[in-house]
Amino acid sequence: MGKSKGARITITLECECPNESDIQKRRNGIFRYTSSKNRRNTPNRIELQKFCKQCNCHATFKEIK
Template sequence: MGKSKGSRTVITLECICRNEQINNTRKNGIMRYSTSKNKKNTPNRLEVKKFCPYCNKHELFREIK
């Protein structure tokens, strides 16, 4: 039998640039990353700076439902 994951859940991180208007040569789109977090240690929504290829720079990614 395998071990259970316990309180770790899979979450989706989405770039905040999806709501902003960007005057750039690249097309606007939605960039998402998936990761896991421990609900007991971090009950709040997660925010991480990661690279967004649509913005072509590091942006803030927020956890979505």
């Protein structure tokens, strides 16, 4: 049996840009990143600035899972 990962969990980050209609997008849809975080160190939801391929700019990505 393998060891448990403990406090580190996998999270999904989703771009906010689908809600904003004034940005010119490359294509329709929602862009997401997957990452991991330590639940003990950061119990709240994470917000990161990442590049969104949909709207072709850096945008705020919020944790959804």
